[in-house]
Amino acid sequence: MAMSGLIGEQEDVAKLKLLLSDRAQQVSFCLTFDYRVVGHNVGTLRVLLDNNAYPVWEQSQSRDQGWQTELLTVAWKEEAPVSIVFEAQRGKGVGGEIGLNNVVLTSGPCQEDVSPVF
Numbered sequence: 001m002a003m004s005g006l007i008g009e010q011e012d013v014a015k016l017k018l019l020l021s022d023r024a025q026q027v028s029f030c031l032t033f034d035y036r037v038v039g040h041n042v043g044t045l046r047v048l049l050d051n052n053a054y055p056v057w058e059q060s061q062s063r064d065q066g067w068q069t070e071l072l073t074v075a076w077k078e079e080a081p082v083s084i085v086f087e088a089q090r091g092k093g094v095g096g097e098i099g100l101n102n103v104v105l106t107s108g109p110c111q112e113d114v115s116p117v118f
Contacts, residue, residue, distance in 0.1 A: 001100040003043065003088040016086040018103065028075035030110035031084065033103045034067045035059065039096010043089050047072065049081035060091075067101065071110040 001016045037045050037059050046055040057072050074081070088098040 001086060001088065003090060003098040012090040014088045016100065018084045018086070018105075020081060020083055020105075023107075026080070027107055028073060028109055030106045030108065031072045031074055031103070032069065032106070032110070033072075033086075034069050034101040035062070036065070036067050036097060036099040037062045038065050039093050041091040041093035042096035043091035043093070043098055045098050045100065046087045046089070048085040048087060049074065049076075050083040050085060052081075055087075067099070071112065073109040075109070 001014065003012075003014050031047070035045055037043070038061075044058055044060045047057040048055050056074065057070065059070075062068055074084070086100055086103075088100070090098075
């Protein structure tokens with residue numbers, strides 16, 4: 001998914017909806033994805049669960065121009081989500097890009113890749 005800062009109007013929204021299987025709804029899971037939010041006031045990338053009005057993650061600026069990887073543990077107490085929604089909202093800038101790539105779900109909480117230090 002990509003949203004250019006050169007095309008469209010301010011506050012335009014693009015959504016990508018990932019439907020979860022019954023199996024994914026039974027336990028917590030790790031959502032891993034690559035993203036870029038580059039450009040001055042280009043906008044915001046958010047991750048929402050269908051059963052929650054507030055984002056579980058959002059980013060308005062990448063640390064640098066390259067792709068970054070996010071690991072997000074998704075858990076719930078009562079009703080399991082049916083879908084994950086990636087939402088890109090265009091800002092006031094006229095340049096840059098909001099991008100999303102390599103979305104992966106794995107069961108259980110996220111495990112940071114920790115290498116031993118010698």
